[in-house]
Amino acid sequence: MNANIGTIDRSLRIVVGLILIGLSLSGVIGLWGWIGIVPLATGIFRFCPLYALLGIKTCKRC
Template identity: 40%
Template sequence: MSVNMGKLDRILRLVIAAVLVYLAFGSAVAAAGLLHWLALIVAVVMVVTALVGNCPLYSLVGLKTCKDC
């Protein structure tokens, strides 16, 4: 897999994932079962794509946010 995400994109994904985990465990969203699991699943996907540096959706549409890839 080639890298198709830039640093800013990866950092934003990690920040958004952290917010989603907070919402899943530390707010009223945690009371709603389905929203809790949905937030966690989206957070996990965002963390994995940020750590790997490759977004499958970006590959499908031909988008790259990195300068040197």
């Protein structure tokens, strides 16, 4: 499992994931906010399975 997510992409995924989870916990968007776990996890692990299938890499050093 090689990294395929670059720094900017990683940062945006983590921020969006945390915002969605936070909105879900506060009751603003309900259970759908838990979908934020997906971008949060892909940002933390620096690997996106969809990017791997499509052959996309936003990581310059990889």
